[in-house]
Amino acid sequence: MKPIYLAFALCLFAGLKTSPVLAEQQTDYAGYDRFDVRAAHRSMPIAASVWYPADTVIYKAPVGNNIIWKGTIAYIGAAIAPGKHPLVLLSHGSGGNMDGLGWLSSQLALRGAIVVALNHPGTTSGDSSPRRTPFIGERAADIRATLDQVLSNPSFAPYIDRQNISAIGFSLGGTTILNLIGVRFDQTLFAQYCDRFGDAAQDCDFLRKGGVDLDHMPNDFDVPSRDDRIVRSIAIEPGMGFAATEQSLAAVTSPVLFIGLGEEEKWAAADFGPTGSNLVARIKNASSANFAPAHHLTFLDECQPNVAEILKEEGSDPICTDPPGTDRALIHRQIIDEISEYLALDAKAS
Template identity: 60%
Template sequence: MEPLAGYDRFDVRAAHRGVLVAASIWYPASDRIYAAPVGGNAVFESTMALVGAAAAPGSHPLVLLSHGSGGNMDGLGWLSSQLALRGALVVAVNHPGTTSGDSSPRRTTRLDERAKDLSAALDTILADPSFGPLIDGKRITALGFSLGGTTVLDLAGGRFEREKYRDYCKTFADQGDCVFFRKGGVDLDRLPEGMEADVRDPRISSIVAVEPGMTDALSDDSIGAMTLPVQLIGLGSPDAWRGVDVSASGSDLAARLPDATYEMIRPAVHFTFLGLCKPEAARLLAEEQDDPVCTDPEGSDRAAIHTRVIERISRFLGLAAVPGETSAAHQ
């Protein structure tokens, strides 16, 4: 029988938000309960989970997961479930203002709010009577994709300078993030002060940033001060998007961080990190003139790329392998 992770949802009360922040947790389950699909929609396949199952006892590493712009907490279930099967607790939130169905260019510039969402989620889960006692407080990792990568770097002490970001968009005006802000009428000369706020959370012990955005705006001082281990992952075929390129051809963040490991995974594109797509999804997206989130480069296998990502992150986190498991659990 296919192993499945446990899954549940909870709400986060965050002082900086006027609404509750929706959150979820994936975890190793101690027993089977009914299985249900999580995170599927007209475009993406769901991930099966044991909803509400009892959690496996012991001390587990915790991963705080931040989705990308327009994403959601369940959209990366392919990753969360596999990390949970390897022994981690994975907590994710829907970031208000930058999540599915609620994605605003103006609110996206409030980088500090996203980082505070994760800190508030951490407060909540540590205080939870069921899950709090299971958390190894010395192994708390923040993991993010795209704008989520920006968020976890912010949480690690990175400081994003408004003037540097404005100048980046003047130079690379055709990049997706800059186009998004321009279409939303964002004045890059008047970015919110909170973009530069210090939101570092000292409870975080390591970072995984997959295709992080806005890294050209990071201050040199804050990069040098980020001494915790950082795993950077890029997806590029044949070339990475400039806006999320942390190699020498981009912001060169990978070489500038004191303790960073960088891996480029090919053949893939930025959107390959998203979930497996349903058979008719690419056609549906084309008809709606939406982003080609289901179109991978020639020769690429999204499920195989996901497996490589899972293995890379699991090694970085020191997680155990799943006996007999060779690929992510999709259905």
């Protein structure tokens, strides 16, 4: 055997030795895979990911890690644990992405769920535009198309409990999830909210900087998108709550959990309590939980060491800077526990 091939063979067998295929179900890391979603309303495939309880495994690797984010370790392409598992759909916020929420997806998978996330074109990392942000109907259609595909995918469908489908969204993702359970958003109400709060409204400020005419939003902003396959939902710091119509809020029948972050540094755009849009009191099956000290961006992944200081020096968004006294990892664990209890997942699995 030639030296180069011998070296390759030794590396291959060494890799198999350090990452063996095991017979028992794995409970230290979740399984992870990816697939493309073909959607009629999009010109290109939508990137989607799936986290799940792993059975036999091949190898593990970090997902979503880079010079800013820590990312999450997963068993790539592992077999799925036998049985029927609850399905959780996950929608990221403006400028976010599916792998950046791996800290949440992986832990829900370790507690028994199959978590399907996706990258929304036009509002995902590296492809996020203010003028494409108001297309709430397109985002909801992304979720519906992803749900259609995963339920027909022979690799995943046999493991899904079709009677136990939930949806989680953060920020603009929370807006998307509310739209999917029947909430509609009114252009006039949104313009009035932006006039009232001015630049203090983070979503309005973002749209204005992109040249969006807040008095003439796209028709897609207020389309109906209800999907009755979703039996419960979680809206984490959802945006655009002031634009929700009273009639649509009154018609919501499925349970909704609202999760807030922080107290003194509450974002106007995401305040669903009595000092804000008061969504939690206007939906009859709504409940809420709040975690502090924290703020809106605390929900994002944990950052690499010293990144917060570097971003501050560069004048970048404070995505890694939390309020004094905040323990981002602790807030994440508390959110995981809250969501797991709400979804009746196995808290002992992690």
